[in-house]
Amino acid sequence: MLLNTMKLKLTTVIISLSVALLGSQVAFAETAKPTAEEIQLQKDKIKYKAYIPAKYVLFEAIQGDLNQDGQKDLVLIVKGTDPTQWVNHEYRGKIDRNRRGMIVLLKEKGAYKKLTQNLSAFSSENEEGGVYFAPELWVSVEKGLLNVHYGHGRYGYWNYSFRLQNQDLRLIGYDSSSNHGPYVDSETSINFLTNKKVIRKNLNEDPDGDPKFKETWRKVNLAPIYLSKIKDFDELDLFGF
Numbered sequence: 651m652l653l654n655t656m657k658l659k660l661t662t663v664i665i666s667l668s669v670a671l672l673g674s675q676v677a678f679a680e681t682a683k684p685t686a687e688e689i690q691l692q693k694d695k696i697k698y699k700a701y702i703p704a705k706y707v708l709f710e711a712i713q714g715d716l717n718q719d720g721q722k723d724l725v726l727i728v729k730g731t732d733p734t735q736w737v738n739h740e741y742r743g744k745i746d747r748n749r750r751g752m753i754v755l756l757k758e759k760g761a762y763k764k765l766t767q768n769l770s771a772f773s774s775e776n777e778e779g780g781v782y783f784a785p786e787l788w789v790s791v792e793k794g795l796l797n798v799h800y801g802h803g804r805y806g807y808w809n810y811s812f813r814l815q816n817q818d819l820r821l822i823g824y825d826s827s828s829n830h831g832p833y834v835d836s837e838t839s840i841n842f843l844t845n846k847k848v849i850r851k852n853l854n855e856d857p858d859g860d861p862k863f864k865e866t867w868r869k870v871n872l873a874p875i876y877l878s879k880i881k882d883f884d885e886l887d888l889f890g891f
Contacts, residue, residue: 714791
């Protein structure tokens with residue numbers, strides 16, 4: 651009787667351990683499963699390998715019609731691979747501080763032809779954000795415009811709009827919003843084609859109330875800015891006029 655009881659307990663323990671092991675394997679498999687974005691990036695790395703310069707890797711591929719010819723052009727966000735740009739962070743461990751850039755290709759007769767490039771205009775995705783996280787970069791193509799958008803969560807955003815011109819992409823618009831959570835403190839919009847700038851200041855200090863904007867218009871005088879010539883978006887001065 652005692653022997654049977656011990657056998658029963660041993661069998662129960664073995665079954666429990668097996669179930670636990672199986673569960674941990676399933677959980678690991680689920681956490682290790684790549685996302686749809688990661689799978690697409692791996693496909694794009696192979697598909698667009700010929701357009702990526704040496705010592706760079708593909709970070710993201712964006713498609714959209716830049717010259718309004720009905721064909722999807724290609725914007726490649728690339729990232730440097732310099733091993734000296736890896737740093738040891740006090741809290742985050744070893745992180746990659748290589749800068750990012752952009753290659754713009756137009757589709758012609760079923761093939762891509764490079765229009766312009768800037769291989770280091772953007773900081774690393776692992777930059778410091780101070781007391782808050784660093785702004786997140788999004789690049790998109792909409793209605794023939796290339797948009798470089800920085801989202802800063804509850805603090806607002808800023809966006810640069812570029813249009814094809816002179817075998818490059820010219821900055822034609824800038825829009826930003828300065829927020830405190832849902833409260834919009836101010837908005838700024840600059841049209842570099844009409845050389846006009848408007849600042850909308852929210853006069854309603856009630857964070858739960860509807861904004862009441864006061865508009866201030868100004869003329870701007872700034873030489874044309876082209877994507878290929880921008881050294882660093884973080885230091886792009888559009889207000890020194």
